[in-house]
Amino acid sequence: METLAAILVGTLAACGTLLVLRNGLFRILLGLALLAQAANLLVFTAAGLGRGDTAIIGPDERTLAEGHPDPLAQALVLTAIVISFGVLAFCLVLLKKTRARIGAAGVSGLANTET
């Protein structure tokens, strides 16, 4: 199960990298989003995949049941999701402003903006 997830992580990362390396600004953003997903999934998977239980203590329990998923990794990923959203939004805005400055020149126009 974990091996499958690891391969999924790799696939997402590879596709994200390819998007970043090959294309214009907009698809670089898509690539970034994909890389962020891959990273989140990596942390989540690396902590070990649970068997369907949640990281919530049962009604009559004192602590988490045996074989529970790792709550710390979940906490990490939760904030990472929200932060990657903030960063992605920031990059989107950056894209809009860059477009307005360099026009249709695309990425190759970025080299000439330092005036």
Added chain:
Amino acid sequence: MPFDFLNPGFGVAALFLAALVAPFVGRKNDRFPATLWALVPGAIFFYFLSGAGPIWGGTTWRDSLTWATELGMDWDLWVSPVGLLLALLVSGIGTLIVIYAAAYLKGSDRLGRFLCYLFLFAGAMLGIAVTENAIVLFVFWELTSIASYLLIGHYHEKLESRKSALDALLITAGGGVALLAGFILLGEITGSYRIGVWVDAADAIRAHPLYTGAFLCVLLGAITKSAQFPFHFWLPGAMAAPAPVSAYLHSATMVKVGIFLLAILHPALGGTSLWHYTLLALGAITMVWGALVAMVQSDLKRLLAFSTVSALGTLTMLLGMEHTLSVKVAMLFFIVHALYKGALFMVAGALEKGTGTREIGQLRGLMRSFPALGIAAVVAAFSMSGLPPFIGFIAKELLYEVKLETPVIGISLLICGIVTNAANVVVALKVGVLPFLGEAPSAEPKSMKPTKIGYWIGPVLLGFGSIAFGVFPDVTLGRPLEAMVAQIAAEEVTIKLKLWHGFNLVLLLSLVTVLSGVGLFLIRKRLSRYSAALREGVGWNGTTIFRSGISGFLFFSGLVTRTIQSGRLHSYLAVLFSVAVAGLVTAWWKSGYTLTLPAKGAIRPDVAILTIVLAAAAVALVRCRRRMASVLILGCIGFGIAGFFALHGAPDLAITQILVETLTLLLFALALYGLPPMREERRAGIPRVPAVVLSVAVGLVFTLLTLKAFDVQVAEPVSLELAAKSLPEAFGKNVVNVILVDFRALDTLGEITVLLIAALGAAAMLGTGRSRFSRERLESSPVLSASARYTAPAMLVFSLYLLLRGHNEPGGGFIGGLVAAMSAVLVHLAHPSVKLRLFRLGAASLMVVGLATAVLSGLPGLLSAAGFLAAQWGPEFPLPAVGKVKIGTPLVFDIGVYLVVAGVVLMLYEAMERNRVRENVEPEPAALP
């Protein structure tokens, strides 16, 4: 001893203080007598003189001011015989120089600044003289280089001044870096930075394998500072400085610190053949070369500069001879040279002021106009030529004697010495005698300023010193020299100095020297012509080589910069990914990593299908060529991953992911306006094959990293402990939420701050000004506005429910905040004319209130032992639907998170929406050419 009552460090401090104050005193009032500043170095001179007795007696005074003991950097002070000599030269000649400079720069608006740099320099020099700690000494050492740079560049409007100043700085400060390296090596060898410790550990140092490196580094520092061949050329260039600077820094003091350093380190580093031959060779070459070049110069100051180079070479050579007598001569010559060369430089400067030229050919018959200067110059010149009864005579006699005493090398050095001294005679005559001889001056002096006392008092006093030391050598210099030789040669000696040694071989050599010098003087014009022809023939010299080296270096760094900084985004990205992959692979390879697959469990069909769909969607995203479709595929992947989370027991993550994906989709949709068609942006990246290879490599690394993580178990997972503490200590059953708002609340606080900054940055880029047109776009879906009326408030209530129950069930501040923001966005989509509000607050207010709430919730923790953000709990209340809610600071903190997240989302949405409306109505701004 006076040093016990008043630490010599105060002398250094007093000079630095004077440097701070000098630019501001007498700035407005032109009649402020700047000569008064001479009192500062003057007082210091007498202070050191009053303490001289015991030091000359052979004791060394020591003290230490604590600074950074752990780093081995205390200001260890000492007054050693050699250090005392340097301190006396710095303060004594410094006094005369200040008097001279006050006259020389009278009326100049740069006098204040000049004095500032001069005192800075003097303070640093004094620091070198009295500091035993090598690291602190290094700081003073570099400070003198900087002061020298500022002083050479005094006439900064002249290009040549600036260039020369930079040459000098690069060479001396560069040498200083080598010196630091040498000091650190010595510190490593001995475990201390005190020179006294080094001297005691001399045998260990010389036997250590690092000795050669340490010696060469120290040597490099010393010979760059003391202008030894091949670094000598900065010194003639430094003649662009005003005359007081040349007299002070570049003849009497600063250029001597290299020699000073070699002298005080001789007992620690000397006594090896490496020391012996290196210093002999360097010194001899510099000595002869400097003297020969000096002889044919026609510019007064350049001539003196080259002759200084020659004198410094002599000193280096003497220290390299490693003979008690040679050390004695070196120290004697150290003093002698400072006296006559300082005087001659001051005379040269005065003559330049008086006549407007430094060309020797144009200076004639000036004795009548400037008698005092003339007398001082003749005295100095005679001392330099080594004529009796001046101190220079004694120095030269001893010089020959020491060379005669060492057999084979001595003879060749003797020949070098005779050539040098003959050339020195020419130099002395050209500078000290020629300008004053003759009847009719070629031109009447332009200014009679140099008749003023400030101009001639310095040279005359120094000349008087030459005579006094020459006539009563043993009384005045006997004991000090004994003490210094004892320090440098690390052995006890008795020294007898006398003016007259009787008729012997040495006297005969002196006679030969003077006669050949006079002979050379008579054919000086022919010599100058030959050398000018030679210079033209060669076409380059030290300065030109150094400067082409520097410009070559700059060209090379430009080339490197242009290659690395191509300005192409994709190249940077490719480099980033490549380095990351290469680094990780190297680390693995080095650690001998072998891949072990995790134990095979039963494959869950639901997860398998989801995984395949996700991978397929990722590939589709790469291949997709339409923008809206790309955004939708990206959304699909996001929702898929949410499902993945849900299937693996992470409801909080799944909910968050779904909410975030929804918002992302919304923002992307807003951003799509005004973007050019996709095909315009193609062909921008790096070529297909390398890109695919690199991407696959990145993917593989991600996969391997994930798999590796299962292997690595360095410690018991911290989450076990967190889970165990969750209920009893934090009263929460949802461990994820407990971690976020209680155990790791400080991390969360940082994260919401990052979010806030991202939102602020985005909003700032898009402009905060309200669009005039936003109110005009009123059309919206009637269905949406009708349904939003009911759904939006329901969502808001639901968000509060999520927030409150988050501690025990899936939910919490992040999720609640996202839902709350969506309710506000929904209202805005349905009624575009209504302002975006949540709880009557705008986006910015929400963020500020939220962050303030989160921070304030941490304050009660400060009262407890656990500190900021430590949880404090109150009573428990039952709430309908939610269940039991325990009041406490984590709950307040979660409310803060809730508000910040909602505010961030609203601000981002608002900024994008405003921008879209503007672009929709206004024409897009013209692209940059």
